[in-house]
Amino acid sequence: MDIARIALNRHTCKAYDPARKIPAAQVEQLKTLLRFSPSSINSQPWHFIIAASDEGKARIAKAAQQGPYAANGTKILNASHVVVFCARTTMDDTHLASLLAQEDADGRYPTPESKAAQSKGRSFYTGLHRYDYKDTQHWMEKQVYLALGTLLLGAAALEIDATPIEGFDPRILNEELGLREQGLTSVVIAALGYRSADDFNAKLPKSRFPMERVISEL
Numbered sequence: 001m002d003i004a005r006i007a008l009n010r011h012t013c014k015a016y017d018p019a020r021k022i023p024a025a026q027v028e029q030l031k032t033l034l035r036f037s038p039s040s041i042n043s044q045p046w047h048f049i050i051a052a053s054d055e056g057k058a059r060i061a062k063a064a065q066q067g068p069y070a071a072n073g074t075k076i077l078n079a080s081h082v083v084v085f086c087a088r089t090t091m092d093d094t095h096l097a098s099l100l101a102q103e104d105a106d107g108r109y110p111t112p113e114s115k116a117a118q119s120k121g122r123s124f125y126t127g128l129h130r131y132d133y134k135d136t137q138h139w140m141e142k143q144v145y146l147a148l149g150t151l152l153l154g155a156a157a158l159e160i161d162a163t164p165i166e167g168f169d170p171r172i173l174n175e176e177l178g179l180r181e182q183g184l185t186s187v188v189i190a191a192l193g194y195r196s197a198d199d200f201n202a203k204l205p206k207s208r209f210p211m212e213r214v215i216s217e218l
Protein backbone atom coordinates (compact mmCIF):
# COMPACT_ATOMS: atom_id res chain seq x y z
CA MET A 1 0.00 0.00 0.00
CA ASP A 2 1.26 3.48 -0.89
CA ILE A 3 -0.04 5.43 2.13
CA ALA A 4 1.54 8.68 0.91
CA ARG A 5 -0.48 8.44 -2.30
CA ILE A 6 -3.66 8.22 -0.25
CA ALA A 7 -2.66 11.33 1.73
CA LEU A 8 -1.89 13.20 -1.51
CA ASN A 9 -5.13 12.17 -3.18
CA ARG A 10 -7.53 12.97 -0.34
CA HIS A 11 -9.04 16.42 -0.14
CA THR A 12 -11.71 18.24 1.81
CA CYS A 13 -14.94 17.67 -0.10
CA LYS A 14 -16.91 20.87 -0.65
CA ALA A 15 -20.03 19.46 -2.34
CA TYR A 16 -21.64 16.02 -2.12
CA ASP A 17 -23.73 13.96 -4.50
CA PRO A 18 -26.85 13.30 -2.35
CA ALA A 19 -27.74 10.22 -4.42
CA ARG A 20 -24.62 8.25 -3.51
CA LYS A 21 -24.51 6.36 -0.22
CA ILE A 22 -21.61 4.63 1.52
CA PRO A 23 -22.09 0.82 1.47
CA ALA A 24 -23.03 -0.64 4.87
CA ALA A 25 -19.87 -2.77 5.09
CA GLN A 26 -17.68 0.30 4.71
CA VAL A 27 -19.72 2.21 7.31
CA GLU A 28 -18.92 -0.65 9.70
CA GLN A 29 -15.23 -0.27 8.91
CA LEU A 30 -15.41 3.46 9.62
CA LYS A 31 -17.13 2.75 12.95
CA THR A 32 -14.28 0.39 13.83
CA LEU A 33 -11.77 3.14 13.05
CA LEU A 34 -13.57 5.45 15.47
CA ARG A 35 -13.88 2.86 18.21
CA PHE A 36 -10.26 1.75 17.97
CA SER A 37 -8.75 5.21 17.69
CA PRO A 38 -5.94 5.61 20.25
CA SER A 39 -6.31 7.95 23.22
CA SER A 40 -4.07 9.01 26.09
CA ILE A 41 -4.20 6.41 28.89
CA ASN A 42 -6.83 4.67 26.70
CA SER A 43 -9.28 7.18 28.18
CA GLN A 44 -11.70 7.11 25.20
CA PRO A 45 -13.33 10.34 26.43
CA TRP A 46 -15.71 10.44 23.48
CA HIS A 47 -18.96 9.48 21.90
CA PHE A 48 -19.69 9.49 18.16
CA ILE A 49 -23.16 10.19 16.79
CA ILE A 50 -23.69 9.04 13.21
CA ALA A 51 -26.56 10.30 11.05
CA ALA A 52 -27.47 8.60 7.79
CA SER A 53 -31.16 9.57 7.57
CA ASP A 54 -32.35 12.87 6.12
CA GLU A 55 -34.00 13.64 9.48
CA GLY A 56 -30.80 13.01 11.43
CA LYS A 57 -28.68 15.07 9.07
CA ALA A 58 -31.25 17.91 9.16
CA ARG A 59 -30.99 18.01 12.96
CA ILE A 60 -27.20 18.33 12.75
CA ALA A 61 -27.42 20.91 9.94
CA LYS A 62 -29.42 23.22 12.24
CA ALA A 63 -26.07 24.10 13.82
CA ALA A 64 -24.63 25.20 10.46
CA GLN A 65 -27.22 27.45 8.89
CA GLN A 66 -26.14 30.91 9.92
CA GLY A 67 -23.65 33.28 8.23
CA PRO A 68 -20.25 31.73 7.51
CA TYR A 69 -21.47 28.27 8.61
CA ALA A 70 -24.19 28.02 5.93
CA ALA A 71 -21.98 26.33 3.31
CA ASN A 72 -21.27 23.57 5.82
CA GLY A 73 -25.00 23.02 6.36
CA THR A 74 -25.38 22.07 2.69
CA LYS A 75 -22.51 19.58 2.95
CA ILE A 76 -24.09 17.99 6.02
CA LEU A 77 -27.47 17.65 4.28
CA ASN A 78 -26.06 16.15 1.07
CA ALA A 79 -23.44 13.83 2.56
CA SER A 80 -24.15 10.13 2.86
CA HIS A 81 -23.21 9.97 6.56
CA VAL A 82 -22.38 12.61 9.14
CA VAL A 83 -20.42 11.99 12.34
CA VAL A 84 -20.67 14.31 15.34
CA PHE A 85 -17.57 13.92 17.48
CA CYS A 86 -18.44 14.53 21.13
CA ALA A 87 -16.16 14.83 24.14
CA ARG A 88 -17.17 13.96 27.67
CA THR A 89 -17.72 16.94 29.95
CA THR A 90 -15.98 15.18 32.85
CA MET A 91 -13.25 12.60 33.32
CA ASP A 92 -14.79 11.33 36.54
CA ASP A 93 -14.03 8.36 38.73
CA THR A 94 -17.04 6.43 37.42
CA HIS A 95 -15.65 6.66 33.89
CA LEU A 96 -12.18 5.62 35.03
CA ALA A 97 -13.62 2.65 36.96
CA SER A 98 -15.62 1.47 33.93
CA LEU A 99 -12.52 1.81 31.77
CA LEU A 100 -10.50 -0.38 34.12
CA ALA A 101 -13.34 -2.93 34.28
CA GLN A 102 -13.52 -3.02 30.46
CA GLU A 103 -9.79 -3.65 30.15
CA ASP A 104 -10.05 -6.36 32.79
CA ALA A 105 -12.92 -8.01 30.91
CA ASP A 106 -10.88 -7.78 27.69
CA GLY A 107 -8.05 -9.71 29.34
CA ARG A 108 -5.53 -6.91 29.77
CA TYR A 109 -4.65 -7.77 33.38
CA PRO A 110 -3.00 -11.12 34.01
CA THR A 111 -2.49 -10.25 37.72
CA PRO A 112 -4.23 -7.97 40.27
CA GLU A 113 -0.93 -6.11 40.57
CA SER A 114 -0.87 -5.22 36.87
CA LYS A 115 -4.40 -3.87 37.17
CA ALA A 116 -3.51 -1.80 40.26
CA ALA A 117 -0.40 -0.45 38.52
CA GLN A 118 -2.42 0.68 35.52
CA SER A 119 -4.99 2.33 37.76
CA LYS A 120 -2.24 4.16 39.64
CA GLY A 121 -0.55 5.37 36.46
CA ARG A 122 -3.85 6.54 35.07
CA SER A 123 -4.61 8.45 38.28
CA PHE A 124 -1.31 10.26 37.91
CA TYR A 125 -2.20 11.56 34.47
CA THR A 126 -5.82 12.40 35.25
CA GLY A 127 -4.67 14.22 38.42
CA LEU A 128 -2.08 16.14 36.41
CA HIS A 129 -4.72 17.45 34.03
CA ARG A 130 -7.34 17.94 36.74
CA TYR A 131 -5.29 19.71 39.40
CA ASP A 132 -2.00 20.92 37.89
CA TYR A 133 -2.60 21.79 34.25
CA LYS A 134 -6.31 22.36 34.86
CA ASP A 135 -7.01 21.47 31.26
CA THR A 136 -9.03 18.25 31.44
CA GLN A 137 -11.60 19.44 28.87
CA HIS A 138 -8.91 20.52 26.45
CA TRP A 139 -7.02 17.26 27.01
CA MET A 140 -10.12 15.21 26.26
CA GLU A 141 -10.85 17.19 23.11
CA LYS A 142 -7.31 16.54 21.86
CA GLN A 143 -8.11 12.83 22.02
CA VAL A 144 -11.29 13.41 20.04
CA TYR A 145 -9.26 15.06 17.27
CA LEU A 146 -7.11 11.96 16.98
CA ALA A 147 -10.28 10.04 16.14
CA LEU A 148 -11.09 12.66 13.51
CA GLY A 149 -7.66 12.23 11.91
CA THR A 150 -7.98 8.46 12.00
CA LEU A 151 -11.36 8.66 10.29
CA LEU A 152 -10.19 11.09 7.60
CA LEU A 153 -7.25 8.96 6.51
CA GLY A 154 -9.32 5.78 6.73
CA ALA A 155 -12.11 7.24 4.64
CA ALA A 156 -9.58 8.31 2.01
CA ALA A 157 -8.15 4.79 1.96
CA LEU A 158 -11.66 3.50 1.25
CA GLU A 159 -12.07 6.14 -1.50
CA ILE A 160 -14.79 7.87 0.49
CA ASP A 161 -14.77 11.67 0.38
CA ALA A 162 -14.89 13.56 3.66
CA THR A 163 -15.16 17.03 5.18
CA PRO A 164 -13.90 17.87 8.65
CA ILE A 165 -16.15 20.65 9.97
CA GLU A 166 -15.42 23.04 12.81
CA GLY A 167 -17.65 25.68 11.26
CA PHE A 168 -20.85 25.11 13.25
CA ASP A 169 -22.41 26.45 16.43
CA PRO A 170 -21.76 23.87 19.18
CA ARG A 171 -24.36 25.47 21.46
CA ILE A 172 -27.10 24.83 18.90
CA LEU A 173 -25.94 21.25 18.30
CA ASN A 174 -25.61 20.48 22.02
CA GLU A 175 -29.15 21.73 22.54
CA GLU A 176 -30.58 19.89 19.50
CA LEU A 177 -29.04 16.54 20.48
CA GLY A 178 -29.42 16.97 24.25
CA LEU A 179 -25.70 16.42 24.68
CA ARG A 180 -25.17 18.23 27.98
CA GLU A 181 -27.75 16.02 29.66
CA GLN A 182 -25.68 13.03 28.53
CA GLY A 183 -22.44 14.50 29.90
CA LEU A 184 -21.21 15.29 26.39
CA THR A 185 -20.35 18.29 24.26
CA SER A 186 -19.93 18.52 20.50
CA VAL A 187 -16.38 19.18 19.30
CA VAL A 188 -16.16 18.68 15.55
CA ILE A 189 -18.19 17.13 12.72
CA ALA A 190 -17.19 14.96 9.75
CA ALA A 191 -19.34 14.68 6.64
CA LEU A 192 -18.71 11.57 4.53
CA GLY A 193 -19.86 10.49 1.08
CA TYR A 194 -19.02 11.10 -2.54
CA ARG A 195 -18.21 14.37 -4.29
CA SER A 196 -20.56 16.01 -6.81
CA ALA A 197 -19.52 17.90 -9.94
CA ASP A 198 -19.73 21.11 -7.83
CA ASP A 199 -16.85 20.06 -5.59
CA PHE A 200 -14.43 22.78 -6.70
CA ASN A 201 -11.78 21.57 -4.26
CA ALA A 202 -11.40 18.26 -6.12
CA LYS A 203 -10.01 20.16 -9.11
CA LEU A 204 -7.63 22.43 -7.22
CA PRO A 205 -4.02 21.46 -6.55
CA LYS A 206 -3.20 20.71 -2.92
CA SER A 207 -1.15 23.32 -1.07
CA ARG A 208 1.21 22.69 1.82
CA PHE A 209 4.40 24.29 3.15
CA PRO A 210 7.56 22.65 1.80
CA MET A 211 8.91 19.52 3.51
CA GLU A 212 11.94 21.29 5.03
CA ARG A 213 9.72 23.90 6.64
CA VAL A 214 7.58 21.38 8.49
CA ILE A 215 10.00 18.50 9.12
CA SER A 216 13.52 18.60 10.58
CA GLU A 217 15.70 15.59 11.17
CA LEU A 218 18.22 15.30 14.00
Ligand SMILES: Cc1cc2nc3c(=O)[nH]c(=O)nc-3n(C[C@H](O)[C@H](O)[C@H](O)COP(=O)(O)O)c2cc1C
Pocket residue numbers: 010011012013014072163164165166167168188201206
Ligand atom coordinates in the same frame (compact mmCIF):
# COMPACT_ATOMS: atom_id res chain seq x y z
C1 LIG B 1 -10.32 20.48 12.36
C2 LIG B 1 -10.67 20.94 10.98
C3 LIG B 1 -11.77 21.74 10.78
C4 LIG B 1 -12.15 22.12 9.50
N1 LIG B 1 -13.33 22.83 9.31
C5 LIG B 1 -13.77 23.02 8.05
C6 LIG B 1 -15.07 23.56 7.82
O1 LIG B 1 -15.80 23.93 8.75
N2 LIG B 1 -15.51 23.64 6.54
C7 LIG B 1 -14.73 23.25 5.47
O2 LIG B 1 -15.20 23.32 4.33
N3 LIG B 1 -13.48 22.76 5.66
C8 LIG B 1 -12.99 22.62 6.91
N4 LIG B 1 -11.74 22.09 7.11
C9 LIG B 1 -10.92 21.73 5.95
C10 LIG B 1 -9.59 22.47 5.85
O3 LIG B 1 -9.80 23.76 5.36
C11 LIG B 1 -8.68 21.65 4.95
O4 LIG B 1 -8.37 20.44 5.61
C12 LIG B 1 -7.36 22.35 4.62
O5 LIG B 1 -7.59 23.53 3.87
C13 LIG B 1 -6.43 21.42 3.82
O6 LIG B 1 -7.05 20.99 2.63
P1 LIG B 1 -7.32 19.46 2.29
O7 LIG B 1 -8.07 18.85 3.47
O8 LIG B 1 -8.16 19.50 1.06
O9 LIG B 1 -6.01 18.78 2.09
C14 LIG B 1 -11.35 21.74 8.40
C15 LIG B 1 -10.22 20.95 8.62
C16 LIG B 1 -9.90 20.55 9.87
C17 LIG B 1 -8.71 19.63 10.06
